[in-house]
Amino acid sequence: MGAKAIIVDFCGVITYRVLRVMIEKKQINVGAVEETLFIPLLMRWKDAESPKPILGDRVALDIAQQMDFNWEKYGGWNKMSYYGCLVRAKYCDQEVVTLAKAPVPDTLLLVNAGCGLDTRWHRTIQTLSSYRRIDLDLEPVISLRNEVMPPLDGVQSLAGDLTSPNFITELQSLTTAETQVILVIEGVLMYFTDREIRELMDRLYGAFGDRLLIVCDMLNSTVVKHQKQHDTIRHSEACFRSGYDSIAEVEGLHPHLRVLHRRSVLDMMKPYTFIARIGALIPSLRWNTTIYTLDFKKA
Structure with a gap:
């Protein structure tokens, strides 16, 4: 019957999902920065198994169990990283839901950029299912997502590099002059240089102007300076490359950029x-990791 067949033993039926976990472990082949996507997945997995979950992300648990990955490599995280990862994801979910309430669905595009193995659209399906939603990341990551992620109606995957202008063209093809865009960039920008972030903001403004809202997290210079002591990043070849210590520094990334609020x-x-x-x-x-909601002022 094949590996995906449903097998009956003395205990009854082993479902397809359990059988897939037992047999079809996915081999992981991504770069150093992309590998960091397993850190939040691991933490959401452990949260889902806890008696008092913050996110309760059962999809993350299912995905993690499909992976042939050395989870012990990132198993030394402390409670600060654990809770930080979870509350960051929860807040970004809530912020997108809040921002999406104003425009009507036909004029709004929601983009989870640098999505990794995030399950944002699964977690918010009760409130955002009527909106067009995009998962955007590098080609190897999108390929992996397509293998392990349960599909959702209304969600499209795009392969693209945030440091390249090509993904902008892809997004523009999905919008009109009236389309409002909400772009979530969680756990990504700290791996970009200041120059790369400035170039990204310039491209985004050129493409969408004041029709764009951005929800993103950034580190401050203290974390960047002491990153070798960071309990998760020290086990990775990736490194933090940018940090900002004030609203003024963030708004200085582009002449029209504006901080609407921060948490x-x-x-x-x-x-x-x-x-x-x-x-x-x-x-x-207090401000070592900050989530910003940004927009661009009219020219």
Whole structure:
């Protein structure tokens, strides 16, 4: 019957999903930066198995169990990274839902850029299923997603590099002059140089102008300076390449860029760990990871 057949044993039926986990482990072949996508997947997996989950991302658990990957490589993370990853994802989900309420579905495009193995559109399916949604990442990542990710109606995958202008052309082909675009870039920009971020902002403004909203997270210079002590990145060949210490520095990335609001990830961690409540008293720690909602002012 083949590996994907449903097999009956003395306990009953082993479903296709369980059988797939048992037999079809996916070989992983991605670069150093792309490999970091397994860090948030691991944390969402462990959260899904916890008695009091923050995200409760059961899809992440299913995906992780399909992977032939050395999870122990990133198993040494501490609670700060764990809670930080989860509250960041939860806030970005909520922010996209909030921002999507204003435009009507026909005039809105939602883009999860540098999506990795994120399951944002699965987590928000109850509120965002009527909108057009895009998952965008490098070709090897999109290929892996297509193998392991449960498909969703209304969601399209695009292979593209955020440091290249080509992905802009792809997105423009999906929009009109009236289309509003919400672009989520979570866990990505810290791996870009300042120049790459400036070039990205310039291209985005040129393509979409004031029709674009961006939800993204950035580190400050303290984290970048001490990244060798970071509990997850120290096990990777990837490195942090940019950090910003103020709203003025972020707005300085483009002449028309504007910070609508920002949230400290450490502040959002306070309900879960005492260390966050103490650390948030120190400005350089409180704003070590910040989620910004940005737009471009009219010319």
